[in-house]
Amino acid sequence: MSYLPPEELRAQAKQLYIQLKGKQLTNKERMHIPLQDMPSQAPDTRIKNMEEVTCGYSKEQAYVEAMRCLQCKKAPCVAGCPVRIDIPGFIKAITEENFQKAIDIIKKDSLLPAICGRVCPQEVQCQAPCTLGKALKDVEKAVSIGRLERFVADWEREQGKVSVPAVAKSTGKRVAIVGSGPAGITVAADVRRHGHEVVIFEAFHKTGGVMVYGIPEFRLPKAIVQAEVDLLKKMGVTIKTNFLVGRTRNLIKLLKQDGFDAIFIGTGAGLPKFMHIEGENLVGVFSANEYLTRANLMKAYDRERSHTPIFHSRKVAVFGGGNVAMDAARMAQRLGAEVVNVIYRRTEKEMPARAEEVAHAKEEGIVFHLLKNAQRILGDEQGRVKGIECLSYELGEPDDSGRRRPVPIKGSESYVDVDTVIVSIGNDSNPLIKQTTEGLEINKWGNILVDENCKTSLDGVYAGGDIVLGAATVILAMGQGRTAAGAISARLEAR
């Protein structure tokens, strides 16, 4: 697929819009409407800036894309959505050009549509079972549900029409939320609506969790995250930054001494995994968390103004194939690296990253080494990275995750010349809350154990998001947040 500038895509859509407007279409005709590509900055331009890569649909593009939806009765897309948004409903509203109605439908089930529309892996969720995609025998030709979601969410924000959700009369009950990422934000909004006092405790100096320290500006503009946080504040939610639950104050004290009636733990999976291979502590080896936190949260990309240093890399290797790996690779390139290599031990099909991120990374010139894995990192006499030694792999039988297990090929060593390695193979759960909270049960991976209501082994304490799921996605964190919020409100109202 070759790159087309936004003006061209929009002009094409305008033509189609005029042709289609007001027409009653048969399913066959809908199937022939071309998929609306996401307009984006040109690859050679965007690798030189930090601005958002994608520009969003125009009104006409949204209309045309929405007209592709077959409005099928069984709506398999809804089952594919972790929070069960009424997808055909909101898409229908777009075809009626009633964008307010569309966003209202989404907001019944999702609190963060502008964010989820951008970062959800739609091709394995709502868009995977899409009837249109099935009929066209290509999941990439499914209705672009995520892009439509983003369109209406952006429309609402740009119109200044985001209303502050109504808050019920004060109940006098207090809820503490640990962590201000997607799970915490969701619980805060839902619980606050019921009239409970809500305090969010955030360890960093800024709110938003992974959405501000991890996901780069070029994929999720921080102004959008800030808008969600501002909304919480307008609802009367208190946010305490620089507060590490477990150290600044422990969880039991919040519950027993500080008068909180319930606590939600949404601390994320904040403990980067390493490969445990030779050379991993050389100078120039970073976790993706560190690299991205320096670049995003600490704004090290702004070399003039930021006081936080970031490595000046020429040749980079990123280990891993998830969204974070794509973010790190693309960030390294924007920070001036000449060559950025992604090393992944399976094939592109098994990559956990969103298809759009992989496509964007390729357009931007990131070099993919598939079926390869680093087996050691080599250093020079100053202890700095000078290269990596890789082994080639082939795919064997499926493993527990259902993906085919990569098997190393003997004697297939190869060498890649790099000065920086970014390890992006996921996170373990941070042990701090467990260490400082007696009676909180965890599994063998350190994830907090919860029941179907997201309640932990401690009375009044709930948990959700990555600290429960292991490394997952924004939407799954939000889904758990909703479940926990429902259970918390039910508990407080029963008392």
Next chain:
Amino acid sequence: MNKIIEKVQLAENVYKIRIEAPLIAEERKPGQFVIVQITTDYAERIPLTIADADPGQGTITLIFQVVGKTTHNLALLNKGDIIENVLGPLGRPTHIEKSGTVVCIGGGIGIAPLHPIVKALKQAGNKVIIILGARTKELLILEQEMKAVADQLIICTDDGSYGRKALVTEPLKELCEQNPKPDKVFAIGPAIMMKFCAETTRAFAVPTVVSLNTIMVDGTGMCGGCRVSVGGKTKFVCVDGPEFDGHQVDFDNMMLRLKAYQNFEHKAYEDCRLENEIAKKTGGESI
């Protein structure tokens, strides 16, 4: 928002500030540290050990040496100024127990974090022998405070301007050679000093605790920038430490990692120092 209540210069480039931080003052224990960021938007986050705390007044005391741009800017702040972000207390507290005779070695700015540990060890009923090391007499800090708790105080300077002209490892070795030898050693200071203290005690099999101060961003386990190799395993200083068995730490690797941003830091510090010089000379506002 943490207001500076008091600021004192202790030595050339060494400052003591007492800041408002009531929750940290209440919770902190010897051995713990904070992450400090002067302003939210572009400033760096740096780890500093807590030298003292007053829960009644709701303040903590930080002692720092100007080594780069951020500590330089911190030293420019005065009483009444605000440090926007202070996170803590972080790290595992020192394991304080009655061991018998404990030798506590503080080198340079490392004397500051050693002070609360020494007090706690003394309170736990240990005989405390303190060895303080500094490059020269003017750089020695907290001598009186240490004298007040020490059963024996040994001072060494590199140039012999005060106390013994020796490295701290010299008296340490002598103490280890005595019978009975010390039951435990704490060493806090520059990495190279801690390395040689650990090397000295290894031969005598005296358990030696070191407190590491590595590069950090968040201080909560999230970034892994602070990782060190301890007994062949990778550990995070912020959540697994900052204290480790000195005999197990790979100091050589740690010292290399500390220099990761050296060029950047040196340039940033120089630029910022020059800017301030120019500002002073032209009568403008310093940054």
